[in-house]
Every structure is written in C-alpha cells, then in structure tokens.
Amino acid sequence: MDTDFISELELSVRASNALRGMGVTTRDQFMKLTREDVMSVKNIGRRTWGEVRDLQEHVRYHERRLSLPGRAEALIGELNALNLEKHGFFVIRDKGRLRLGRYAVAEDLDG
Known part of the structure; x- marks a missing residue:
C-alpha cells in the first residue's frame, strides 16, 4: 500500500495541494521547507506558511521529546x-x- 506523506499531515487542502505541487514527498523535504519556498508558490500566502511552520515546530517538539x-x-x-x-x-x-x-x-x- 503506497502511503501519501502529505495526506498523513493535518494540513488544509490548500496547503496539501501546494506541497504536492512543490513535489514534497518525504518528511525530510517537508522539514527543510523555508518561508521563501512556500511563499513562492502561486496563490499561497502567510496563512499557509503559518500552517506549515506550525506543523514543522510540532514535529520538532515531538522529535526532541522522543530523543x-x-x-x-x-x-x-x-x-x-x-x-x-x-x-x-x-x-x-x-x-x-x-x-x-x-x-x-x-x-x-x-x-
């Protein structure tokens, strides 16, 4: 069964589609995204970047907790x-x- 990394994330449809459009398919790619990367996508703004940034922070917090x-x-x-x-x-x-x-x-x- 082929799992879609993006669909596992709790993101809005707009953010999910933007990440798929950017070719993000792995956790590492997602964690390396910068504000500039996300904001360069057409029709993506501060709200979507905030959503991505918040999820990145959440993932980092849980990784530290599991260290x-x-x-x-x-x-x-x-x-x-x-x-x-x-x-x-x-x-x-x-x-x-x-x-x-x-x-x-x-x-x-x-x-």
Missing part, C-alpha cells in the same frame, strides 16, 4: 511516580545526567 534525553526525562517521571524513596532509591539530574541512587541503610553497613 534519548527526552525519553529519559519521561522515564524518570514515571520512576518517581512509583515512589522509589519508599524503597530507598532516588533519581536526580546532575550536570546534565540522570542518576539513579540508593540511600545507605543500616543493613548495607552491617558486615
């Missing part, structure tokens, strides 16, 4: 929600790194 640090932050939130302190663990952010630690308890110190 390794973004996923780690999400997992840290989930770990903290498990109330790890109750079990002697803690999670901190230290110099840009996420660290999982364990509090020393009397059983650890007994030989």
